[in-house]
Amino acid sequence: MKKFLLPLLFLILFLLESIFVQYIPPEVxxxxxxxxxxxxxxxxxxxxxxxxxxxxxxxxAIFGLLFDIVWIEIIGIYFFLFPLIAYxxxxxxxxxxxxxxxxxxxxLVGIALLELGVYEMDFLIHITTxxxxxxxxxxxxxxxxxxxxxxxIAAYPLKRHFESFVESLRDE
Amino acid sequence: MPQFFLNKRLIVLLISIIVLVALxxxxxxxxxxxxxxxxxxxxxAGLVQSLVSKPAHLVAGFFENLQDLQNTYEENKELKSRxxxxxxxxxxxxxxKKDNKELRDILGEEETLRDFEPLQATVIGRNPDRWxxxxxxxxxxxxxxxxxxxxxxxxxxxxxxxTVNQFSSTVQLLSAMDPKNRISAIVQGETNVxxxxxxxxxxxxxxxxxxxxSGVEIKKGQNVITSGLGGVFPQGLPIGKVIxxxxxxxxxxxxxxxxxxxxxxxxxxxxxxxxxxxxxxEADMGEGKEEEDL
Numbered sequence: 001m002k003k004f005l006l007p008l009l010f011l012i013l014f015l016l017e018s019i020f021v022q023y024i025p026p027e028v029x030x031x032x033x034x035x036x037x038x039x040x041x042x043x044x045x046x047x048x049x050x051x052x053x054x055x056x057x058x059x060x061a062i063f064g065l066l067f068d069i070v071w072i073e074i075i076g077i078y079f080f081l082f083p084l085i086a087y088x089x090x091x092x093x094x095x096x097x098x099x100x101x102x103x104x105x106x107x108l109v110g111i112a113l114l115e116l117g118v119y120e121m122d123f124l125i126h127i128t129t130x131x132x133x134x135x136x137x138x139x140x141x142x143x144x145x146x147x148x149x150x151x152x153i154a155a156y157p158l159k160r161h162f163e164s165f166v167e168s169l170r171d172e
Numbered sequence: 173m174p175q176f177f178l179n180k181r182l183i184v185l186l187i188s189i190i191v192l193v194a195l196x197x198x199x200x201x202x203x204x205x206x207x208x209x210x211x212x213x214x215x216x217a218g219l220v221q222s223l224v225s226k227p228a229h230l231v232a233g234f235f236e237n238l239q240d241l242q243n244t245y246e247e248n249k250e251l252k253s254r255x256x257x258x259x260x261x262x263x264x265x266x267x268x269k270k271d272n273k274e275l276r277d278i279l280g281e282e283e284t285l286r287d288f289e290p291l292q293a294t295v296i297g298r299n300p301d302r303w304x305x306x307x308x309x310x311x312x313x314x315x316x317x318x319x320x321x322x323x324x325x326x327x328x329x330x331x332x333x334x335t336v337n338q339f340s341s342t343v344q345l346l347s348a349m350d351p352k353n354r355i356s357a358i359v360q361g362e363t364n365v366x367x368x369x370x371x372x373x374x375x376x377x378x379x380x381x382x383x384x385x386s387g388v389e390i391k392k393g394q395n396v397i398t399s400g401l402g403g404v405f406p407q408g409l410p411i412g413k414v415i416x417x418x419x420x421x422x423x424x425x426x427x428x429x430x431x432x433x434x435x436x437x438x439x440x441x442x443x444x445x446x447x448x449x450x451x452x453x454e455a456d457m458g459e460g461k462e463e464e465d466l
Contacts, residue, residue: 015221017300019228022307025437032377036302069210070217071299071306073335073342076195078301080188122303125200128349130374138375139302 006047006165010063013040018071033142038111040067041082042151043158045107048086049093050162056086074125081117085110104155111147115140203335204319211337215312218340221296222310229294229440285400285407287448291315295439296340305348307331307439312339320404322445328410328433329355329398330442346379346411347372347436356402357381357411359428360395367428369411378415378429386426390417396430406447 017037024035040063048056060082067078089110096102119135122128130138206214276284293315297308311317313336321333323343332353334344344353346369355369359381365388367381381396394414400407416429 015224018297021300022298023232034302037300069213071301072304074196074199076192080192127303
């Protein structure tokens with residue numbers, strides 16, 4: 001039973017992003033900021049930090065591919081970036097201590113890297129013509145704040161869940 | 173040099189970059205339909221989404237109702253004042269419709285570009301990445317949806333069907349940046365002006381209508397509708413209102429900024445439009461591949 005809990009959790013995060021975007025008002029605080037949720041990726045980064053690099057990269061690849069096929073219809077962008085950033089984050093965590101505040105900050109760095117990476121790729125293939133400056137003010141900062149709020153709420157439950165997952169692996 | 177090849181991580185990175193470029197190239201090329209694994213995955217995801225979206229719609233609808241209750245009184249006042257105008261308008265429409273039908277009977281023309289059949293659908297998901305503005309609806313090939321059909325709400329055009337799966341399909345919104353996403357439009361006035369909806373200004377939240385000749389005068393507040401000349405969309409679907417006009421880069425054409433009538437956010441129920449009049453055969457339209465103008 002416990003084995004299915006992890007994919008189920010990520011599936012819920014995957015669907016939650018879509019529902020969030022569907023009901024978000026076009027104007028937040030009177031400005032037309034673009035808030036992009038990265039709840040799923042936040043979860044994957046926490047998995048990388050607490051359950052190990054192997055799980056982070058595997059889940060990153062699987063859910064990246066799913067994300068690309070279901071939402072983007074261009075295969076490769078998230079399929080490539082999710083595992084790559086998960087790998088980089090695991091490298092960073094070698095140097096740092098694993099506690100919840102560090103995990104929170106490092107995950108935010110990971111989400112910022114993802115935003116920048118996706119922007120650069122989309123700019124290259126002409127999906128967007130948004131200038132870098134407008135991208136930073138309209139989308140980058142507001143999205144980071146949104147995801148920081150989500151991680152603040154979810155950090156402790158995610159940490160507890162992944163730690164118990166690791167323990168159940170050890171018991172087997 | 174041998175040391176270079178021994179570095180396993182570097183090799184993995186290089187190979188994955190090659191795979192990435194190949195995959196992006198594969199998915200960016202003009203595809204008439206998705207491959208079957210993709211369709212299967214999208215349909216499965218669609219099934220799960222439609223299960224989840226129903227309670228989500230309910231909860232969101234409840235909060236919306238609460239908000240509506242707050243300004244019921246003012247709305248009621250405004251609606252009453254509009255009702256009076258509506259009665260006379262309705263009589264006028266009836267008369268014009270009859271007139272139109274009689275004239276058409278005389279001419280012997282039965283089908284027009286305006287005729288269409290609506291098909292109701294529910295939004296079950298929206299792309300969370302927000303670069304590619306797309307929504308997923310719960311009707312697919314089995315319900316008769318085809319690629320490139322127009323999608324509207326009660327307030328106007330919102331996009332076109334991008335890909336079709338068996339039980340769900342993906343709709344690309346007008347606010348998406350896609351150079352292939354062009355819609356032939358009419359700016360209504362004393363004389364109709366033709367143009368192409370090409371692109372979206374994210375900062376001003378306006379659609380751009382390009383290729384309007386520079387001599388033509390366009391004013392703020394003029395209505396914009398689809399022209400039906402592109403081959404797939406019917407004529408007369410409302411798009412929006414002109415809010416600004418500016419000259420093109422070289423001064424030969426004008427660009428009109430159009431505020432879309434429909435709200436691209438908070439979409440729940442949408443209508444897919446099937447045009448009754450047949451689409452002209454590509455072979456009949458002359459040689460060479462033409463650009464895809466809808």
